[in-house]
Amino acid sequence: MSRKDNSVNIENSKRGYHHGDLRVALVQAGLEMLKTRSADEVSLREIARMVGVSATAVYRHFPDKAALLGALCDEGGRELARLQVEAMKKSGGGRPGFDAVGRAYVRFALDNPTLFRMMMTTRPAVDFLDIQPDRDNSALQLLRENIAALVPAGASQEQRRIAALQAWSIVHGLAMLMLDNQVPVDEAVIDAVIDSAATGVATSR
Amino acid sequence: MSRKDNSVNIENSKRGYHHGDLRVALVQAGLEMLKTRSADEVSLREIARMVGVSATAVYRHFPDKAALLGALCDEGGRELARLQVEAMKKSGGGRPGFDAVGRAYVRFALDNPTLFRMMMTTRPAVDFLDIQPDRDNSALQLLRENIAALVPAGASQEQRRIAALQAWSIVHGLAMLMLDNQVPVDEAVIDAVIDSAATGVATSR
DNA sequence: TCGGCAATGTTTACAGCGATAACATGTCTC
DNA sequence: GAGACATGTTATCGCTGTAAACATTGCCGA
Numbered sequence: 001m002s003r004k005d006n007s008v009n010i011e012n013s014k015r016g017y018h019h020g021d022l023r024v025a026l027v028q029a030g031l032e033m034l035k036t037r038s039a040d041e042v043s044l045r046e047i048a049r050m051v052g053v054s055a056t057a058v059y060r061h062f063p064d065k066a067a068l069l070g071a072l073c074d075e076g077g078r079e080l081a082r083l084q085v086e087a088m089k090k091s092g093g094g095r096p097g098f099d100a101v102g103r104a105y106v107r108f109a110l111d112n113p114t115l116f117r118m119m120m121t122t123r124p125a126v127d128f129l130d131i132q133p134d135r136d137n138s139a140l141q142l143l144r145e146n147i148a149a150l151v152p153a154g155a156s157q158e159q160r161r162i163a164a165l166q167a168w169s170i171v172h173g174l175a176m177l178m179l180d181n182q183v184p185v186d187e188a189v190i191d192a193v194i195d196s197a198a199t200g201v202a203t204s205r
Numbered sequence: 206m207s208r209k210d211n212s213v214n215i216e217n218s219k220r221g222y223h224h225g226d227l228r229v230a231l232v233q234a235g236l237e238m239l240k241t242r243s244a245d246e247v248s249l250r251e252i253a254r255m256v257g258v259s260a261t262a263v264y265r266h267f268p269d270k271a272a273l274l275g276a277l278c279d280e281g282g283r284e285l286a287r288l289q290v291e292a293m294k295k296s297g298g299g300r301p302g303f304d305a306v307g308r309a310y311v312r313f314a315l316d317n318p319t320l321f322r323m324m325m326t327t328r329p330a331v332d333f334l335d336i337q338p339d340r341d342n343s344a345l346q347l348l349r350e351n352i353a354a355l356v357p358a359g360a361s362q363e364q365r366r367i368a369a370l371q372a373w374s375i376v377h378g379l380a381m382l383m384l385d386n387q388v389p390v391d392e393a394v395i396d397a398v399i400d401s402a403a404t405g406v407a408t409s410r
Numbered sequence: 411t412c413g414g415c416a417a418t419g420t421t422t423a424c425a426g427c428g429a430t431a432a433c434a435t436g437t438c439t440c
Numbered sequence: 441g442a443g444a445c446a447t448g449t450t451a452t453c454g455c456t457g458t459a460a461a462c463a464t465t466g467c468c469g470a
Contacts, residue, residue, distance in 0.1 A: 248455085248456065249457065250457080260456095260457080260458090261457095261460095269458075270457065
């Protein structure tokens with residue numbers, strides 16, 4: 001019997017009827033799958049198969065496929081934030097911190113192409129630029145403060161917002177262009193572009 | 206009989222067995238469809254239905270779905286180039302031309318979200334930045350010359366490339382962030398970011 | 411003028427997909 | 441121990457992309 005239906009071969013599995021922690025297993029399998037496949041090749045059924053569970057079992061933990069993918073995006077968001085905070089701390093903040101965070105952003109995108117694209121397309125807008133402190137997200141808070149610190153003291157609120165958006169645009173645009181093979185990946189080029197982005201923010205006009 | 210199969214009701218159609226120019230009809234219908242649907246909602250069968258032809262007829266003109274979508278991307282690329290050249294000519298070139306082209310780029314992305322995303326993800330890399338004159342693409346040629354003209358005279362080849370890439374990154378990043386609802390769409394913000402991008406190129410460090 | 415061939419349609423069929431409904435099994439609580 | 445509830449399963453539906461076989465048409469050479 002091939003896999004035309006939702007069935008799963010219980011004989012071959014050493015687990016019992018219940019999985020234990022299916023939700024996290026599905027998320028892990030999903031993230032694994034994103035590493036080697038493009039977005040439209042990611043199927044709910046295959047993720048379920050990887051975990052060794054019937055396709056419909058997924059619906060006990062997620063209302064639909066989009067929700068499962070959303071959970072993958074959340075995980076990616078946390079990881080990206082973690083990497084950025086780490087990069088900033090290692091570099092000691094300030095302008096070197098800004099550069100390091102930018103590089104971490106581009107690197108994450110290049111290392112996780114499908115996931116990164118999904119995060120951007122489907123996430124409900126992180127609102128990096130919203131200056132007012134929101135919720136508990138200390139990672140983003142740190143980033144905002146970092147950008148704000150780079151902007152010259154006399155700058156208006158509006159100038160700060162534009163400068164921050166420009167910095168984000170450069171890094172994001174560079175990441176996307178390289179991700180989409182519009183521009184060849186080149187570490188030196190990444191460094192050069194990010195460096196001049198930082199200069200742009202620091203002298204924000 | 207509902208539409209569970211590939212069939213098409215010949216009675217209701219006033220055309221004969223042959224369509225006339227199915228290829229362009231499919232491309233037009235496809236572009237129409239992209240206006241109202243997201244990428245994963247675009248189905249080959251529905252495009253065929255719009256044209257009033259069986260799903261498999263598509264395969265007489267395109268090897269597979271990807272090829273059909275590729276044709277849509279080509280069409281989008283031509284339109285984008287046309288808009289950019291038009292914008293540049295209207296503005297008289299130089300730095301105003303640079304700004305106008307950037308705005309046209311962002312506007313096209315915002316006006317054609319699905320198509321633009323598809324163009325970037327699936328197109329074989331336009332290589333805007335490759336300075337050597339390639340093929341016959343006069344539109345891109347014009348853009349390259351325009352960017353090159355903005356860069357200070359003393360700049361090296363490498364500096365020019367970095368400056369051009371940075372400009373493209375800013376515009377592309379801004380377009381993608383707004384497209385993905387990470388940043389609210391705001392004409393004034395677009396102008397401000399593009400303007401400082403131009404300044405960045407003109408003073409390229 | 412006609413006969414056949416290449417181009418371009420059609421129907422039929424299949425496997426994979428996301429999703430719903432009905433059913434099965436295990437766990438936890440009283 | 442009983443039964444409620446969570447979490448599995450199979451069966452089935454309608455949709456998708458695509459291959460194979462068949463049908464119709466227009467065109468080109470005898």
